Amino acid sequence: MQLTILGGAGEHGRSSYLLTEEGQHIVLDYGVKKEDGGQYPLVDNIEEMIGGLQTVFLSHAHEDHCIALPILYRHGYQGQVWTTRATVQQLPAYFNAWRNYTDGRHVTRPYDDEDEQRIGYRYLEDVVPAGQWGQLQPGLDICWGRSGHLPGSIWLTLCWKGKYIFFSGDYTSESQTLVADRPLYLSHSLNRAEVLQTVHGELERPEQWLWRQQSGKMAPILPQLDLAIVDAAYGDDPESQVEKLHQLKTHIDEAIQMGGSILLPVPLYGRGQELLLWVSEQYPHIPLLVESALLEGLQLLRSYTDWLHHGVEQRIDQLWHHAQLYPLSDAAETDRRYAQYSSKIIFTPDGMLQTKLARQHYERLQHDPHSKVIFTGHLAKGSPGSQLVATAQPCNGCQIERVRYKVHQGLPDVQRMLHELNRPPAVLVHAPQARTDQLAAHLRQQGYPNVHSLIPTARLEF
Structure with a gap:
């Protein structure tokens, strides 16, 4: 054969x-x-x-x-x-x-x-x-x-x-x-x-x-x-998921302590929902600005009960009670929440910043040296995400980090x-x-x- x-x-x-x-x-x-x-x-x-x-x-x-x-x-x-x-x-x-x-x-x-x-x-x-x-x-x-x-x-x-x-x-x-x-x-x-x-x-x-x-x-x-x-x-x-999450939390904590924001570009399904749940539990008092498509994906995830660990449905249900969860359905709502909160965590459903929607989030933060964009997955050659990581830290701009979340x-x-x-x-x-x-x-x-x-x-x- x-x-x-x-x-x-x-x-x-x-x-x-x-x-x-x-x-x-x-x-x-x-x-x-x-x-x-x-x-x-x-x-x-x-x-x-x-x-x-x-x-x-x-x-x-x-x-x-x-x-x-x-x-x-x-x-x-x-x-x-x-x-x-x-x-x-x-x-x-x-x-x-x-x-x-x-x-x-x-x-x-x-x-x-x-x-x-x-x-x-x-x-x-x-x-x-x-x-x-x-x-x-x-x-x-x-x-x-x-x-x-x-x-x-x-x-x-x-x-x-x-x-x-x-x-x-x-x-x-x-x-x-x-x-x-x-x-x-x-x-x-x-x-x-x-x-x-x-x-x-x-x-x-x-x-x-x-x-x-x-x-x-x-x-x-x-x-x-x-x-x-x-x-x-x-x-x-050689690193475990626990070690990756520790690194991710360190980066998020640093940005929040400086009064900055965090942009997490993530895929529409899978890693995106998993990280959203984790962030909501780690940061119950920080505003979460989440594109509506990711929240719809979270609802879809909840329906796949045969594929989930015990207790995940309850974790998803609890997310809806997060004190400051804000679905982003259009540009006007996004602008309003950006203006309302100086420090926040934003989720956009594009792990490589290839879509116009994701790039707009980056453009809102790119000149803030206290903010961070954190990539957590694969970045295709030539993608905007890979180009940002290659430049490491633009002068007088937001910080670019990469921490793989293990999938x-x-x-x-x-x-x-x-x-x-x-x-x-x-x-x-x-x-x-x-x-x-x-x-x-x-x-x-x-x-x-x-x-x-x-x-x-x-x-x-x-």
Whole structure:
């Protein structure tokens, strides 16, 4: 069997991985890279690929994993995209944001709206419950679990043509709102034939399947893997979420003590709502100016009860009682709240300051040396956010800071995942090549010899 990197390894974004054997293919994600007007998966002959394409899996709704899907249908794919219901509910917002991004740069997309409407989604939870094995089609079995990255985000393990392939999607075990099911190795001795029988429900040996209780759900134990594709977006960064939040709080405290304001550019879903909850609890008496779209996203998050840690619904409900929460619905309301409060925390739904709305917030603060803009996630090359970070601290202007809020894996997280999967051959993905090379070297020194740092178009036989 062969893995081909269509994007996502050796780079951040454009996540897409092609599995091939005997002229048949499976695609894991099909996303874009938000640089130069959009970069799409690299495929030598897309018609040939689609001619043998058995099925497609989508791990979650972020644009770097999903936006290129219409291209498959543009070129004749008539099959299904397997994902979760929560993911599909979020996709329209991301497709619309990508449309605005490309139109704003007068860049032609390699598909049209009709191709987007042709996508045929199937919901995994309707066929295979989380944490169990089930058959999607003859010769293809799957086990999946929650990955803690977004509502609806998942990891996958495929049993295809006698091979076991694990795909982490975007994974974090440190989310304060979202549950992550830990993928764990089957440590007792079942041979491959017995495992396959168990997969199909033909052999009942529950004592061999070491289930572990987690947040009221069962986390499955997996057989020995032939390959793992593992989120390693933070390279060899050793810090925990607790340490990141301590750094973030230090920056916010400094700005407030100086009488300044804090601008937090965040994504529309996921990290944005999580940070909003945390800030509201840490700063109950500081005015929170929040774009309405983020608050609508928070309400949507509350509806995904199967994906949330215990007590998150109550935390969301409590946010509405924050003494100084001010939704921003238009420019007039925004101007009024800016004038009313000299020190405040502002949330805008654009993590890279690429939209006009987000840039307007920055322009209101840019000449105040007591204020800070704090970026907490990935910044695409050439984006306004990356340019501001590169300048560090403009003269006589607001301070620019960067503190990653963890929604991916760093060194200790990758090491734990590989250990709990029984050290399978692994491809490290979702980070630039230099960072991935450094992580791979570090892991090899720690006794993980079968790790690979690849780049787009690279192939790996296993």
